[in-house]
Amino acid sequence: MKNFFKNLGEKIKANKGKTIAISVTAFVLACVIVTLCCLSAFLFNRFSEGFVPTDEQLAAQAGQYKRVVIIGVDGVGDFFGKTYTPNFDRMFSDKKIGDTQINASVTYSGVAVYPTISCENWMSMFHGVRPVYHGFIFRSTNQRVEQGEHTNEEKYPSFIAQYLAQNPNGKALAVCTWRGVSNGIIEDDPRITKYNSYPDDIYEFLHNYSERSATVKTVIDATEEPKVDTVIRDDIAGIEGQLYEYLCDQVMQYGYSDETIEMRDAMTMQRIITETVSDPDKYQIAYMHLDQVDHAGHSFGYGKPGYVNAVSRVDMLIGRLYDAYEAAGMLEDTLFVLCTDHGHRLPGGHKNHGKNTDLEVNVTFAIAGKTIKSGTPGKYVNTDLAPIVSYARGVKAPDTWQGRVPYGMFLD
Ligand SMILES: [Zn+2]
Numbered sequence: 226m227k228n229f230f231k232n233l234g235e236k237i238k239a240n241k242g243k244t245i246a247i248s249v250t251a252f253v254l255a256c257v258i259v260t261l262c263c264l265s266a267f268l269f270n271r272f273s274e275g276f277v278p279t280d281e282q283l284a285a286q287a288g289q290y291k292r293v294v295i296i297g298v299d300g301v302g303d304f305f306g307k308t309y310t311p312n313f314d315r316m317f318s319d320k321k322i323g324d325t326q327i328n329a330s331v332t333y334s335g336v337a338v339y340p341t342i343s344c345e346n347w348m349s350m351f352h353g354v355r356p357v358y359h360g361f362i363f364r365s366t367n368q369r370v371e372q373g374e375h376t377n378e379e380k381y382p383s384f385i386a387q388y389l390a391q392n393p394n395g396k397a398l399a400v401c402t403w404r405g406v407s408n409g410i411i412e413d414d415p416r417i418t419k420y421n422s423y424p425d426d427i428y429e430f431l432h433n434y435s436e437r438s439a440t441v442k443t444v445i446d447a448t449e450e451p452k453v454d455t456v457i458r459d460d461i462a463g464i465e466g467q468l469y470e471y472l473c474d475q476v477m478q479y480g481y482s483d484e485t486i487e488m489r490d491a492m493t494m495q496r497i498i499t500e501t502v503s504d505p506d507k508y509q510i511a512y513m514h515l516d517q518v519d520h521a522g523h524s525f526g527y528g529k530p531g532y533v534n535a536v537s538r539v540d541m542l543i544g545r546l547y548d549a550y551e552a553a554g555m556l557e558d559t560l561f562v563l564c565t566d567h568g569h570r571l572p573g574g575h576k577n578h579g580k581n582t583d584l585e586v587n588v589t590f591a592i593a594g595k596t597i598k599s600g601t602p603g604k605y606v607n608t609d610l611a612p613i614v615s616y617a618r619g620v621k622a623p624d625t626w627q628g629r630v631p632y633g634m635f636l637d
């Protein structure tokens with residue numbers, strides 16, 4: 226044995242150049258293999274497993290709903306499945322309304338795309354492709370969409386643009402506490418009404434509140450100059466006066482400080498309710514973006530008391546929407562969707578999300594309506610939101626989308 230190593234040593238010495246070349250090649254090969262494994266794990270393994278609806282299936286869905294209402298909850302991950310959320314449970318449960326059977330399909334083990342950053346995921350959710358395709362990946366992406374930078378929308382249209390392309394008289398609404406979605410992720414189109422909720426809207430509302438309504442100046446683009454006056458009503462049956470009381474209560478607790486994210490989410494929800502209940506036939510797609518859970522995740526960490534409180538407050542807002550729609554008789558012809566971009570890590574580290582851990586990657590996806598199949602759907606990936614909403618509207622998806630409709634989510 227000793228001799229063997231001695232001989233080997235001498236052989237290596239004699240072929241020094243060759244040995245170095247072989248070692249370098251082996252090292253480079255190993256690096257390439259490791260890099261490819263990491264890349265495929267991180268970037269390429271989140272393939273959708275669902276189906277592309279046929280023309281007959283699309284025709285059967287078309288006209289089933291007057292509106293699709295999408296509740297985007299930033300940073301909640303799988304946490305709806307881990308805490309007490311009675312209003313979420315009420316909205317996403319099987320029930321009979323009049324003669325109509327409504328079913329719900331819910332999963333808490335949907336999959337975010339990598340990296341688990343807001344812009345990357347919302348962009349994938351709206352435009353149906355993974356980040357390397359829509360092109361917003363890693364480089365200050367959140368700030369770029371906040372400032373109004375758009376992706377290559379012609380090739381990968383959002384599900385809203387895709388709906389409008391096939392329904393030229395259609396209208397969509399987007400109300401966002403995080404302006405990134407309205408400014409950069411959703412296309413600019415006169416048929417899409419956009420609002421962002423800012424602290425000034427709260428002050429404006431409280432200042433001008435009379436007779437249960439107030440005119441609020443709002444911002445709809447990146448310039449942050451108030452552009453539109455809208456009337457926020459607070460006399461909606463089922464939730465009368467709740468916004469005023471809620472905001473007064475929040476001001477008592479926090480004062481007019483910079484911690485206004487809860488109030489802004491309340492304003493976002495109220496605007497969605499006001500706009501859709503006061504004119505139920507106007508919008509066929511209504512999207513809202515609630516942001517306080519993500520803020521709580523950054524401040525306190527996943528699952529901590531402050532995070533739980535934020536999820537509870539969002540659940541209360543969901544209850545307000547449900548009550549208003551119930552009082553207005555709008556539950557029957559509405560498809561409700563709740564989705565999220567990513568979860569959060571436990572406290573510690575420089576950022577609370579962005580990586581590939583289960584708490585960041587696992588996401589809640591919930592959908593309820595009369596064409597939904599009760600239970601848990603097949604694998605859901607965030608790129609699937611666009612094809613799901615399009616299918617529910619009877620709209621054909623573009624060939625470029627990578628997302629699919631998960632199996633078992635809709636009635637056959
Ligand atoms: Zn986020």
Ligand SMILES: [Zn+2]
Pocket residue numbers: 300343519520523578
């Ligand atoms: Zn965040």
